Amino acid sequence: MNDDTALGLLREARTRFTQRQIADYVGKDIKTVRRWEQGETPCPQLLGPALRALLAQAPCHFSGNGPAFTFIDLFAGVGGIRLGFEAHGGQCVFTSEWDSYAQKTYAENFGDSHPLTGDITKIEARDIPDHDVLLAGFPCQPFSIAGVSKKNALGRAHGFACDTQGTLFFDVCRIIEEKRPRAFLLENVKNLMSHDKGRTWDVIKCSLIELGYDISPRVVDGAHFVPQHRERILIVGFRKEDDIRFDWDAVDLPPKGVQVMRDILHRTDGTEPVLPWDGDRFFSHDARKVQDKYTLTPKLWQYLQDYAAKHRAKGNGFGFGLAFPDSVARTLSARYYKDGSEILVYQGEGINPRRLTPRECARLMGFPDTFRIPVSDMRAYKQFGNSVVMPVMREVARVMAPLVTGQAEQPLPEHQAAA
Structure with a gap:
């Protein structure tokens, strides 16, 4: 295969699969696949991995x-x-x-x-x-x-x-x-x-x-x-x-730990894909950073630290869980929207940690970036926390x-x- 672009992969896939089969596989409708194939709209580069898998x-x-x-x-x-x-x-x-x-x-x-x-x-x-x-x-x-x-x-x-x-x-x-x-x-x-x-x-x-x-x-x-x-x-x-x-x-079942948090977190090096259906809702592409609203407020971060300290004093293991780039996170729950305490992303010394964005939650559950999130953050956290x-x-x-x-x-x- 000479053309490794998403459009090239799509055209190769069309020599073996129908538009319906491709649409079902990437989670789109037939009209969208047809527009990509005919050049009416650009075929998103982020579809490359999905098309290779197909x-x-x-x-x-x-x-x-x-x-x-x-x-x-x-x-x-x-x-x-x-x-x-x-x-x-x-x-x-x-x-x-x-x-x-x-x-x-x-x-x-x-x-x-x-x-x-x-x-x-x-x-x-x-x-x-x-x-x-x-x-x-x-x-x-x-x-x-x-x-x-x-x-x-x-x-x-x-x-x-x-x-x-x-x-x-x-x-x-x-x-x-x-x-x-x-x-x-x-x-x-x-x-x-x-x-x-x-x-x-x-x-x-x-x-x-x-x-x-x-x-x-x-x-x-x-x-x-x-x-x-x-x-x-x-x-x-x-x-x-x-x-x-x-x-x-x-x-x-591949070995555990091959996939780490770095693989699902928004990338700040300029390589984070631009998803038209997300826009800058979760990630500012101009600033190359996750939107500030996902960073814990000083009050909430202090509360979580005090709560963890109280339970450590009692010999309990309750408390927040920090996630680092090379780590594997705890289980994402449907209550994640409340304080995000089970999976808090470390942002550096002296900087309050942050919640995962809903897009990162989708990735953490193995959903492709083509999967759209049309609901509020609170609903999205519940949905992915309840998903498979x-x-x-x-x-x-x-x-x-x-x-x-x-x-x-x-x-x-x-x-x-x-x-």
Whole structure:
């Protein structure tokens, strides 16, 4: 390839992929890709890495005869799981997300042909399109086992509809029962297995098995892909009758610490990309610095230092967390907007630290710079704090995709294939 510009990469991609496939991969609509290709608007240079990654995809994931597989996106948030599965040829045919602000971000980035549905509890399972894979980052809720225990004592049968009624996991189960997808991926917090003294996990596990699926759970730390310790449980399931074994050993987890904070922080050396959809909202390109509003006020910084000192005196580890260029950060939480205390960026001796900007939060979760942030900073912090590490989902999707589409042989992890 002679032309390594973004436009050159786009034109090479068009020799192998459709405009729809490229648009889905980079998170844009077809009209935008068409304008780039025809030279009506400049193709952003920051798309270069994404287009190179697309060109590295196995052709089988994009056969040109429609999507490799279909999926639905439940409790979708801002679409982090979706991005991972679209990267391997999946097409989303149904989305459910109740939060109106998350809906706004989702719609801005995906612009679906299908309507974005709100409260999943009000949707009949039979009205959901057929699909190959169900994706759900469902909330963790306690289950009441009093009735279950009583039925056990009486020797009466009971099932997921009884055990899970009143929880959002019930809605996942009723859709699985009705639509019988070939596979699913469920995501939740690390302590799901210990939640409510293990009762929550017992109900989830038994319910999924009862529905006729073989399940494979694993806790994965996002630090394999991004500079953030973020452990989440992923539950992969395949229909028993298909006799498919999901192998977590096939999931390629790079060493932790390869990605450090320097890789996601705004660059002050003049190389920070200019994103038309961000402008100078987060970063002043003229001054080559993060906007001053993200630096902690003297009052807040003093409060956080006093709070940490008080807990250190008690022998506790509570307090703020400073992030340095070569470090890996703590877990980004949905409460980050309050004071940013879990991840404060060190700005030098005698200078108050600062919060991450929402763009840096997006990068910390593995979202590409093409991902747009149309909501306020407070809403953006909540959305990314509640989201998933997208490259984790993309890697799990890489292993799941050939199993879903019926390919007999799983692809090698990328670092092995290149060896």
